[in-house]
Amino acid sequence: MSRQRPEVGSEQFKCDSSQVLHQFRPFNNDVTGNRPRDAADLHTRRDRSVKTPQRSRTMNFQVSAQEEAVEKFLDAASRGDLTxxxxxxxxxPSLINQTGNNGWTALMLAARNGHFHxxxxxxxxxxxxxxxxGSAQTAYDIAKFWGHxxxxxxxxxTDDGCQRVLPGCDLxxxxxxxxxxxxxxxxAKRTDKAWLEAKQSDADTVYLIFSKLSPMVTSPQDDSTGGENKLCRFRFEAVQDLLQKPATVLVFLGVERRKKPSSSSPSQTKEGVQEPPAWFAVGRDEDAAELLxxxxxxxxxxxxxxxxxxxKLSExxxxVVAQARSVLAWHSRYSFCPTCGSSTKLEEAGHKRSCLNSACRSLQGVHNTCYPRIETSPLID
Ligand SMILES: [Zn+2]
Incomplete structure (x- = not known):
């Protein structure tokens, strides 16, 4: 596998801030006009780190005091001159994050050459x-690449003086x-028909109603307050008739997460533990006004x-809406069998569509055409 090497510093010569500074000065080409940029030039300027006054005269180079300081600073870091x-x-102190050519900082140069101190x-x-x-490398990337x-x-x-922390550490x-x-x-419960039927009519079960992939929500009376929208939640009795209609799509979303029982009540029997409420999504594309x-x-x-x-919903x-929308969107787009074009029926609590054509190949084995993709897609229109 090839990997992009830091463009400053090669195996032939150690990274030298003079190369970095080759393009640092904003007017270098304008002032010098015909400055060669070949290897010999680099070599010459590599040696000039101790001959700055002479170079300045010969190259007639206008460098501000600040630029000179940055150059010295990057050069010292590159050489490992701690003093x-x-x-x-x-x-x-403002020198610390100054950059030279292609965005190289003193830290990167020191890291490139392995100057620990x-x-x-x-x-x-x-x-x-x-x-x-300029190659999107941090000092860490550079040190790692060059084996330091x-x-x-x-x-x-992460326990140094930096303000931030590395992503993935204690973030x-x-x-x-x-x-x-x-x-x-x-x-696993999607195929447990008895459990699902019991849950559907359970008094604690929550139903959300969707119309054309939008959930029914209640908004704050005064929208200027910027309050949250809330999902309208229904009980079984309120949606029972909808569930009988053939055009309704019913999707089992899951059960509420509950904290594990505390260790102080280990004697709780299985029967004594109340199961958390189940949630279902009811999708209907018609009669939105009636649904409201x-x-x-x-x-x-x-x-x-x-x-x-x-x-505007709570997180x-x-x-929940994202999960429901992704499955409902799949149903709205895959009403017919992608293998043979026949009609399909819902199975597995709204998480599978099976072909009604008994001769269809999709009924043999497991096919990805029968199941929705599982990543949530809230922004489906
Ligand atoms: Zn089919």
Missing amino acids: QVSTLLTHG VVEALLSNGCDKFSVN KHVSNLLSR GQQENYFGRETLDRLS KRCREKNCSFPKAPNRDLL EEAG
């Missing part, structure tokens, strides 16, 4: 170890809105612009 790095930082000093002075060069393990280990630590787990798993999907009349809440609607309105409800 000079420290001295320059004392006089000019310089890297350590830069970190303790609060440098930004997350900045990237002691330096890469140092850079991967909280990243979460997607619409990605929260509020319910335990209990997919079923709700006792005020200000109910099926949001017309789900991309915007669904963002818990948004996760």
Whole structure:
């Protein structure tokens, strides 16, 4: 596997800040006009790190005091000159995150050449170890690539003076809105018809009604307050008649997650443990206005612009809606068998479509055409 090497520094010569600075000065080409950029030029300028005054005269180069300081600083870091790095930082703390050619910082140069103590000093002075060069490499990437393990280990630590931390270390787990798993999907129960039937008529079971993939929600009376939308929740009696209609799609979403029983009540019998409520999604594409009349809440609607309105739900409800929408969208698009084109019927609590043509190949073995993709897609229109 090939890997992109840092463009500054090669196996032939150690990385030298003079190469980095080749393009650092903003007017180098304008001022010098015909500056050669071949290897010999690089070599010449590599040697000039100790002959800066002469070079300045011969090249007639206008360099501001600040640029000169940055050049010295990057050069010192590149050479591993801890004393000079420290001295320059004392006089000019702002040098610490300055960059040379292609975005290379002093930290990157020190990391490239394996100068542990310089890297350590830069970190303790609060440098930004997350900045990237023109090739999107951090100092850590560079040290790791060039085999300076002691330096890469140092850079991967989080207890230095840096303000931020490496992603994935002690950063909280990243979460997607619409990605929260509020319910335990209990997919093994999808084929347990007796359990599902009992759950459907259970008094605690929650039904959500969807029309054209939009869930019925109740909005705050005064929209200017920016309050949350809430899902309208129904009991079995309120949707019982809908479940009998052939055009209704019923999807078992899962059961509410509950904390494990505390150890103080180990004697609780299985019968004594109440099962958490189950949730179902009811999808209907017709009679949206009639459906709204079923709700006792005020200000109910099926949001017309789900991309915007669904963002007003709580994260818990948004996760449920995303899951339901993804399955309902699949049903709305795959009404017919992708293998033979025949009609299909719902199975497995709304998580499978089976072909009604008994001769269809999709009935033999397991086929991905019979199941929805399982990633949630809240933004399906
Ligand atoms: Zn078929």
